Amino acid sequence: MAQIAFLGTGLLGSAFAEAAAKRGDVVTAWNRSANKVEALAAFGVKAAATPADAVRDATRVHLVLKDDAVVEEVIAAARPGLADGAVVIDHSTTLPALTVQRAARLHDAGVKYLHCPVFMAPAAARNAQGTMLVSGPGALYDIVKDELAKMTRRVKYLGERQDLAAANKLLGNALIIGLVAVMADVLTLAQASDIGSMDAIALLKLLDLNGMVDGRGTNMAKGNFTPSFELAMARKDVALMLELAGNRPLAALPGVQARMDALIAKGHGADDVCMLGIDTVRRD
Structure with missing residues (x-):
């Protein structure tokens, strides 16, 4: 005791x-x-x-x-x-x-x-x-x-x-908060499509988030931008999402769009969507 x-x-x-x-x-x-x-x-x-x-x-x-x-x-x-x-x-x-x-x-x-x-x-x-x-x-x-x-x-x-525990806690919370923001946008798109909120959540459960971290996350961390989903194509999809949402408020997608536009303007449209993390690649 x-x-x-x-x-x-x-x-x-x-x-x-x-x-x-x-x-x-x-x-x-x-x-x-x-x-x-x-x-x-x-x-x-x-x-x-x-x-x-x-x-x-x-x-x-x-x-x-x-x-x-x-x-x-x-x-x-x-x-x-x-x-x-x-x-x-x-x-x-x-x-x-x-x-x-x-x-x-x-x-x-x-x-x-x-x-x-x-x-x-x-x-x-x-x-x-x-x-x-x-x-x-x-x-x-x-x-x-x-x-x-x-x-x-x-x-x-x-x-x-x-400082490692403090820094890693912020890394984890960034993912949690980011996912919450993206899920809010998913539910907004579902509302705009007359799809039930729980049906949208059921769709998200079909996606392998751990696999995405292991695959695209690892590629991003290593600076591997060989295209399997081109940034320009992903930007096109985001445009469709924003059009679908109309004047409904969105938490994350407008910021994603702005980041994509800046990278495409620098000539990265044919690279993989993981190019979103280009500025995190260590340059020794």
Whole structure:
């Protein structure tokens, strides 16, 4: 049985705290809006008035906060109560450069800090599903890895480079947000075509997204633009989509069209549609 603290009990933080209490940990939590902590009393989570009160005697302190500024503010407020040897585990999505600075500053001050952002919704956090990324000192990760494994289906340790978890979290979120935007446009096109929304989603389930990442994603990353779907032909299809949508708002396709037009103007129309990623190809 561990004594731990959660600072930040929004949707994800409260789910983590609930799950930890159900596993038998002694959990104390703090949140700026006290009612969000009080709602966890039914699971045995104790409410604290301040971050310093929450972390007192805790062996692990989990941060689930909005952004870098809030992380800095809450860590500063918690420091007076932080026990010697306590590990601060930061699940917040943050800017890589600021994460590096924060980790170095805390290390110099003797604070044990790991950045551990996650890919999981609240329901997944309650059921120990999803993925957790970790970067920071390997020796520190070894201390907490078994406990982290109880929180999620998959823990991926990326190494000692302090910004890797933060950067990889943004890569993953870019894909998630991009897919959401494209799916919104698909549903807009379905509406314009008098096709039911669920029928459109059923169509998307027929597509092999992992195969596309493995095929076109790999080609893009390697700079292989041998055409199998020419950029000019893809641009023609986007034009048809925009015409079909009419004056309905679109989330992603207008930006795709603009990028295609710029590349075609540079003479890339006969190359593969993967040419959209030409500027990411490393030039050593």
